[in-house]
Amino acid sequence: MNKKRMWSAALLLLLVLSTVLAACGNSGSGSKDTLVFGRGGDSTSLDPSRVTEGETFKVTVNLYETLLNFGEQDTTIQPGLAKEWNTEDGLTYTFKLEEGVKFHDGTDFNADAVVKNFERWANGDEDRFPYYNSMFGGFKGDEGHVIESVTADGDYTVIIKLKRPQAPFLKNIAMSMFAIASPTAFEKGDDQFARNPVGTGPFQFVEWKANDSITIEKFDGYWKKGLPKLDKVIFRSIPDNSARLNALIAGEIDLADGINPADGEKIEGNADLQLIERPSMNIGYLGLTVTRPPFDKKEVRQAMNYAIDKETIINSFFEGRANIAKNPMPPSISGYNDQIKGYEYDPAKAKELLAKAGYPDGFEMELWAMPVPRPYMPDGAKVAEVIQSNLADIGIKAKIVSYEWPTYLDKASKGEADAFMLGWTGDNGDADNFIYVLLDEDNIGSNNYTYFKNDAMHDLLIEAQTEVDEDKRIELYKKAQEIIHEEAPWVPIAHSTPLLAATKDLTGFVPHPTGSDLLANVEFK
Amino acid sequence: MLSYVGRRLLQLIPVLLGMVFIVFMMIRAIPGNPAQVILGQQATAEAVAVMNAKLGLDQPWFIQFFKYVGGILQGDLGESMRTRLPVADEIWPHLAATMELAFFAIVIAIIVGVNAGIISAWFQNSWFDYIAMILALVGVSMPIFWLGLLGQWAFAIEFNWLPTTGREQVRDPVNAITHLYIIDTIIQGRFDQLWQVIRHLILPGVALATIPMAIIARMTRSSMLEVMRSDYIRTARAKGQKMFWVVYKHAFKNAVIPVLTIIGLQTGMLLGGAILTETIFAWPGIGRYIYDAINFRDYPVIQSGILVVAFIFVMINLIVDLLYSLVDPRIKYD
Numbered sequence: 001m002n003k004k005r006m007w008s009a010a011l012l013l014l015l016v017l018s019t020v021l022a023a024c025g026n027s028g029s030g031s032k033d034t035l036v037f038g039r040g041g042d043s044t045s046l047d048p049s050r051v052t053e054g055e056t057f058k059v060t061v062n063l064y065e066t067l068l069n070f071g072e073q074d075t076t077i078q079p080g081l082a083k084e085w086n087t088e089d090g091l092t093y094t095f096k097l098e099e100g101v102k103f104h105d106g107t108d109f110n111a112d113a114v115v116k117n118f119e120r121w122a123n124g125d126e127d128r129f130p131y132y133n134s135m136f137g138g139f140k141g142d143e144g145h146v147i148e149s150v151t152a153d154g155d156y157t158v159i160i161k162l163k164r165p166q167a168p169f170l171k172n173i174a175m176s177m178f179a180i181a182s183p184t185a186f187e188k189g190d191d192q193f194a195r196n197p198v199g200t201g202p203f204q205f206v207e208w209k210a211n212d213s214i215t216i217e218k219f220d221g222y223w224k225k226g227l228p229k230l231d232k233v234i235f236r237s238i239p240d241n242s243a244r245l246n247a248l249i250a251g252e253i254d255l256a257d258g259i260n261p262a263d264g265e266k267i268e269g270n271a272d273l274q275l276i277e278r279p280s281m282n283i284g285y286l287g288l289t290v291t292r293p294p295f296d297k298k299e300v301r302q303a304m305n306y307a308i309d310k311e312t313i314i315n316s317f318f319e320g321r322a323n324i325a326k327n328p329m330p331p332s333i334s335g336y337n338d339q340i341k342g343y344e345y346d347p348a349k350a351k352e353l354l355a356k357a358g359y360p361d362g363f364e365m366e367l368w369a370m371p372v373p374r375p376y377m378p379d380g381a382k383v384a385e386v387i388q389s390n391l392a393d394i395g396i397k398a399k400i401v402s403y404e405w406p407t408y409l410d411k412a413s414k415g416e417a418d419a420f421m422l423g424w425t426g427d428n429g430d431a432d433n434f435i436y437v438l439l440d441e442d443n444i445g446s447n448n449y450t451y452f453k454n455d456a457m458h459d460l461l462i463e464a465q466t467e468v469d470e471d472k473r474i475e476l477y478k479k480a481q482e483i484i485h486e487e488a489p490w491v492p493i494a495h496s497t498p499l500l501a502a503t504k505d506l507t508g509f510v511p512h513p514t515g516s517d518l519l520a521n522v523e524f525k
Numbered sequence: 526m527l528s529y530v531g532r533r534l535l536q537l538i539p540v541l542l543g544m545v546f547i548v549f550m551m552i553r554a555i556p557g558n559p560a561q562v563i564l565g566q567q568a569t570a571e572a573v574a575v576m577n578a579k580l581g582l583d584q585p586w587f588i589q590f591f592k593y594v595g596g597i598l599q600g601d602l603g604e605s606m607r608t609r610l611p612v613a614d615e616i617w618p619h620l621a622a623t624m625e626l627a628f629f630a631i632v633i634a635i636i637v638g639v640n641a642g643i644i645s646a647w648f649q650n651s652w653f654d655y656i657a658m659i660l661a662l663v664g665v666s667m668p669i670f671w672l673g674l675l676g677q678w679a680f681a682i683e684f685n686w687l688p689t690t691g692r693e694q695v696r697d698p699v700n701a702i703t704h705l706y707i708i709d710t711i712i713q714g715r716f717d718q719l720w721q722v723i724r725h726l727i728l729p730g731v732a733l734a735t736i737p738m739a740i741i742a743r744m745t746r747s748s749m750l751e752v753m754r755s756d757y758i759r760t761a762r763a764k765g766q767k768m769f770w771v772v773y774k775h776a777f778k779n780a781v782i783p784v785l786t787i788i789g790l791q792t793g794m795l796l797g798g799a800i801l802t803e804t805i806f807a808w809p810g811i812g813r814y815i816y817d818a819i820n821f822r823d824y825p826v827i828q829s830g831i832l833v834v835a836f837i838f839v840m841i842n843l844i845v846d847l848l849y850s851l852v853d854p855r856i857k858y859d
Binding site: 034036041044045052078091125126127130133134190191194195205210211212213215236237238239242243247249250252274289403404405406407409410443445446480 | 555556557558561562563564572575576579606607609610614617619622670673674676677681682685688689690691692695696698701702798804805806807809813814817820821822
């Protein structure tokens with residue numbers, strides 16, 4: 001074959017191939033009754049009571065319902081499967097249930113089903129129901145277990161008695177892990193149930209392809225008339241943020257979470273897409289391990305707070321899509337103390353405090369940078385560089401170190417870091433879920449990575465846990481925040497706004513601060 | 526021949542056992558605790574201790590090791606600590622996804638790589654030779670995530686020819702029987718879906734093929750150059766044989782052994798799963814399965830996953846060794 005002919009043949013082949021491919025480019029984009037939701041990871045299980053990770057709840061919130069719901073975009077308490085509830089003394093709660101509700105498998109939803117769900121959890125252990133353990137203080141027979149009894153009074157009334165008042169009790173009940181499942185289904189065994197979920201939710205389970213997709217479809221017998229509006233929802237796992245955005249632009253998915261802040265502008269400039277902001281319920285911070293000198297000195301910790309330029313960090317790496325933090329919890333949480341004046345960026349004052357603490361020439365330290373992007377910290381390594389240069393300005397030589405993520409958490413929880421970046425996204429929107437979990441002495445070794453310990457604050461937090469009067473409770477948390485501000489175990493950095501993106505024709509999607517979004521009202525215009 | 530295969534299979538036992546041992550010790554040496562990861566950040570120290578006992582992680586390592594090896598000998602790959610499902614059940618869909626992609630990639634790599642290598646050797650020092658070898662060098666050094674995202678941008682977004690990610694058109698999912706979608710769609714006569722599955726294979730397949738393609742091309746070229754200088758090639762040409770047949774039949778047959786070796790190694794590597802390609806293209810393969818398990822400190826999945834991958838790797842090498850005697854009658858195994 002002569003060279004010329006070979007080349008023309010190759011060109012022709014390329015042309016034919018590209019025409020064929022182009023012809024098929026748009027085929028099968030499907031009807032607009034199906035929503036494809038692209039997200040970063042797969043679910044672990046479809047039994048929400050057995051896991052602690054958010055990717056599971058994103059799906060199960062649409063399959064199951066809870067006795068009480070959170071508000072559309074906040075964590076106020078709203079009716080769910082229970083239409084009314086009341087308590088006289090904060091010890092006995094009476095729930096009146098919706099009537100005529102059925103599970104996907106045809107089982108009736110009634111008081112008996114609710115009791116069976118609570119019994120299933122209470123008779124479990126940490127291995128089976130880790131969240132029940134942390135929210136209700138243990139299991140049947142444990143001293144810390146807060147629930148005394150759960151009983152049915154007739155078909156549609158449930159009475160829950162507590163051993164002692166628990167202030168966030170109703171908020172706990174509304175968390176998506178305490179979803180009411182069909183007793184017929186879970187009585188067949190935990191392991192099969194985790195893959196064959198049956199609830200009362202607007203959608204029912206169809207298929208799960210591990211690490212690839214989970215498909216759920218409209219439940220025709222759903223008790224709220226006219227819902228859900230979609231026929232089908234497919235959750236696709238696309239781990240890479242840029243690839244997920246590419247899939248959205250190419251029209252393969254309709255909704256994507258985990259959008260990089262840096263891509264926000266690009267989406268706003270795209271006529272086919274819309275950018276959606278999730279209300280913030282998180283905190284990104286720099287923790288200072290108070291047991292490690294020189295961070296055992298309050299002045300040094302305060303100096304760190306004055307030295308770091310939070311505004312630059314937020315403008316550069318959160319693209320401005322975050323608020324500067326001054327307290328250990330976001331302003332949307334009831335009990336937030338807005339009276340506190342945050343530490344402003346003031347290197348001169350920082351130097352002064354360092355000198356007062358006995359370090360006029362600074363010191364050397366390790367600065368731990370988060371190895372993975374999280375909504376509350378999109379780029380740990382780069383933020384660490386800003387902090388490093390801020391600290392250099394006041395004479396502190398910080399060496400940036402990082403470990404692979406589970407190693408990082410493990411070493412930090414053992415108190416091996418001088419200063420470490422970390423964050424938290426709230427579970428139930430209660431102040432207790434931030435301040436007590438992250439900074440109380442009871443949680444040293446688990447979530448209190450700074451080893452911060454303060455007796456006055458501990459007393460306030462324990463009192464707040466059982467205080468049923470909301471106003472008094474708010475006062476207690478406000479006082480606790482004053483102590484934290486003064487003692488400065490953290491440099492609070494940002495409350496970020498996690499970003500999602502969707503095709504322009506998607507409506508009715510209301511992102512929830514907890515990260516689990518109900519899709520019953522979503523449709524395409 | 527049979528006794529050779531038998532001996533080779535026997536040799537596998539200590540190799541795999543040693544590998545299991547190294548992996549077993551390695552994952553326990555890194556900090557981080559499965560119980561803590563399973564229970565979440567909320568967990569108390571007591572809860573973690575109870576969980577550790579439940580998972581058997583409080584026992585001395587050698588007891589854990591012998592229990593695990595004992596299980597494997599009975600065909601039990603263990604149970605995932607995270608999902609609580611048997612690893613043997615979980616692993617196949619992931620392995621099938623990787624096999625399909627790896628097979629597709631290696632076919633592309635062989636077709637393009639071998640031919641580019643042969644033509645480069647045939648026209649040594651021509652412009653084709655130079656360009657092919659520069660491309661091969663670029664191919665070896667190309668970062669996959671960059672190539673992958675660029676491919677998505679060009680072929681999925683700009684030209685809209687190919688899908689960006691995944692194995693199938695999710696709005697019209699393949700009914701998985703064998704989990705090898707090409708086979709599944711053919712069995713069910715769904716040729717429209719077969720076409721979709723192939724379209725989904727192209728971008729990740731080409732991205733994954735780049736490096737093996739480049740390596741195969743370079744190996745083929747150097748092996749061919751050596752053979753092309755031999756006397757019998759000159760004789761063949763002197764007889765008036767067409768150059769095409771001299772190169773592809775006479776020369777290539779004698780140059781193929783090292784090429785075969787490299788193809789075997791590369792196939793084994795691809796079957797081990799390519800974490801970057803699988804991540805960028807959201808491919809639910811074995812690489813991501815094991816990588817996720819590392820993040821969750823899911824010991825049984827890590828151990829058994831690597832064991833399965835290693836087993837496939839050594840088996841492919843065995844097959845390649847057996848192929849030698851097929852292409853070169855001088856090689857005998859008895």
